[in-house]
Amino acid sequence: MAGKNDIFHRAERNLAWFVAILMSFFIFAVIATVIIPVIATPGWNTIPKEVQQDPNRGLPDWMLKPKRELSGKDLAMRNKWERGRLVYKREGCMYCHSQQVRPLDGDIRMFGRGDVDYDRKLLWRKQKPPVVAEAWEYLADSPHFLGTKRTGPDLSRVGGKYTDDWHYAHFLNPREMVPGSIMPAYTWLFTPTGEPTCDARALVFYIQTLGVFKPWIPVVEEAEETLGAVPTTEAPRPPEEKVTYITPPHYFDLSDIEECGWDKRR
Numbered sequence: 603m604a605g606k607n608d609i610f611h612r613a614e615r616n617l618a619w620f621v622a623i624l625m626s627f628f629i630f631a632v633i634a635t636v637i638i639p640v641i642a643t644p645g646w647n648t649i650p651k652e653v654q655q656d657p658n659r660g661l662p663d664w665m666l667k668p669k670r671e672l673s674g675k676d677l678a679m680r681n682k683w684e685r686g687r688l689v690y691k692r693e694g695c696m697y698c699h700s701q702q703v704r705p706l707d708g709d710i711r712m713f714g715r716g717d718v719d720y721d722r723k724l725l726w727r728k729q730k731p732p733v734v735a736e737a738w739e740y741l742a743d744s745p746h747f748l749g750t751k752r753t754g755p756d757l758s759r760v761g762g763k764y765t766d767d768w769h770y771a772h773f774l775n776p777r778e779m780v781p782g783s784i785m786p787a788y789t790w791l792f793t794p795t796g797e798p799t800c801d802a803r804a805l806v807f808y809i810q811t812l813g814v815f816k817p818w819i820p821v822v823e824e825a826e827e828t829l830g831a832v833p834t835t836e837a838p839r840p841p842e843e844k845v846t847y848i849t850p851p852h853y854f855d856l857s858d859i860e861e862c863g864w865d866k867r868r
């Protein structure tokens with residue numbers, strides 16, 4: 603028979619096991635919910651500091667403000683943009699095109715790496731994170747055209763890539779601009795003589811806003827020669843590359859404001 607002391611010893615041992623198991627659960631939980639997500643998420647902390655402070659920063663007032671507070675040119679921009687988004691939705695562009703840049707090889711090839719104000723580098727990765735989509739970019743969207751299915755390329759950064767005329771020609775007959783394209787022609791957005799209707803103009807206006815409020819185009823400049831400062835015993839170092847990010851060019855056409863009545867309250 604076990605003595606009284608043995609029973610106490612056993613209880614102590616059990617308690618020690620209990621605490622050890624609890625601790626290991628805790629450690630497992632921290633690893634699973636904090637450490638792994640932080641390490642495994644490329645592009646965490648890529649939101650520029652100014653945007654973190656003012657989450658609306660990237661988007662213009664004419665997109666975000668309640669419509670009743672807008673007038674004149676701002677109201678026209680808003681109306682034309684909203685019409686364009688509606689045409690995009692109506693014509694089912696999102697069945698083939700996503701608007702969601704993800705940290706995938708294809709997206710990195712198309713949109714590049716790095717971000718402004720990227721201060722906490724994951725040094726051991728020795729790579730800057732890809733320019734993935736950020737929450738603020740979607741603030742004015744309703745509905746959101748996210749998605750992972752891409753029959754055509756992602757469109758979230760297409761604004762400013764082509765001229766308005768390129769888009770009109772492309773919507774009228776994609777094969778003419780991109781031989782072998784499987785994108786359907788949207789002939790009903792044009793008059794019989796091939797002039798864009800107000801819907802086509804609004805659609806192109808909308809397309810031209812995509813991605814242009816984000817400084818994402820990397821421009822690599824060669825820094826000034828540093829060779830003079832290098833001791834002669836060392837091999838000359840190549841000049842360091844300096845990458846800055848620029849906002850893509852904007853092409854917002856309001857020349858049809860009278861014809862399509864974009865400045866009217868609707």
Ligand code: HEC
Nearest residue numbers: 693694695697698753754755760776780783784785786788
């Ligand atoms: C059946 C699938 C499909 C549908 C629907 C579709 N597209 Fe496309 N789109 C493509 C493909 C494939 C390409 C790539 C070849 C090309 O440029 O034509 C493309 C290319 C584009 C491009 C050029 C992208 C770039 O970066 O070069 C734009 C802009 C575009 N589509 C807009 C639209 C809009 C707006 C709609 C809706 C009115 C639409 N697409 C509907 C398949 C589609």
